[in-house]
Amino acid sequence: MKTVITELNWAKGNEILTKVGEIIYDPDLWKKQDLPKVIQDADVLIVRNQTKVTRLLLQSAPGLKVIGRLGVGLDNIDLQAVKDRNIALVCAKNANSISVAEYVFAVMFTFARHPAEATVSVKQGYWDRKRYTGAEIYGKTLGLIGIGEIGTRIAIRANAFGMNIIGYDPFLPPYELATSDFGVKLASLEEVISCSDFISLHVPLNKSTRYLINKQVLKLAKPTAIIINSARGGVIDEKALYEALVSGKLAGAALDVLEREPPLDSSLLELNNIILTPHIAGLTEESQIKTSVMVAREVIKVLNGEPSSCLVNM
């Protein structure tokens, strides 16, 4: 069995795969021209979010049986092409959800208390306690757009902080929510945007969510609201977001994901009321060990004809 891993992976997963066959591991392969050549005799292809798994790329791997996704977002994979070829697709369901949830709290607290900015001012010789008077997140309203694996984990933690939680997710199976179990009051997109102090996005990027947060939607937000996007860049219209942040229609934004990564010359880079991180919300040592082991084990299960709970239904 030959496995090709085209992006960064943690050693534990690679060790498991090495025991059952040959592995080619090159964290930069996703951007190399010889990618199609390297995968031509592969049985398994393991990717993260940078490898573009197109129909054309799949044509260069006629014997491909399984694709493993070291994460959960599938927007870099042509799902129809995978289905047409009858290739199995497994993802690391849940493995980074806690990390993303904790990232959301990290940025909420940063906006509420400004610890990094205050540190800079103390290092510069200031002791400006009045300027760094913060705000509590207790009693504030958190609006979740998408209440899946990540959204529910955020809700559980937000409850512990005494936040009010509202959420929009039109695709939840009715039995599942009981969102009251997680303290989430379901509402329309418009209600969630207009009532929230913090708005956090947790939807996949697809046709229904591209530019879900656009100029019209942003108009509804409180001028004091903070928007957090750790889902995918294309879910927010960045031009509309820039205008809202510059004109004071929105107080701030934290973006872990952008339409173009890295953003290079984006006007968002000029703003002070923004936190920008390089797609690291789900990237912790714990989540990545879990991810690499989960994908390796599940790929092997699929190859052995055993059932896998990480198989993507297509």
Ligand SMILES: NC(=O)c1ccc[n+]([C@@H]2O[C@H](COP(=O)([O-])OP(=O)(O)OC[C@H]3O[C@@H](n4cnc5c(N)ncnc54)[C@H](O)[C@@H]3O)[C@@H](O)[C@H]2O)c1
């Ligand atoms: N920044 C990171 O490091 C990072 C890490 C993990 C996941 N993600 C992104 O977060 C997304 C969500 O992850 P998850 O594990 O919670 O996925 P999930 O599938 O468990 O949950 C997604 C939820 O979004 C809902 N949804 C789908 N379309 C919607 C719409 N139009 N409006 C409102 N809700 C909608 C679904 O019903 C589902 O409940 C992933 O698809 C991925 O793109 C980013």
Ligand SMILES: O=C(O)CC[C@@H](O)C(=O)O
């Ligand atoms: O592939 C990555 O490293 C990012 C992971 C994250 O965006 C996901 O969709 O799980």
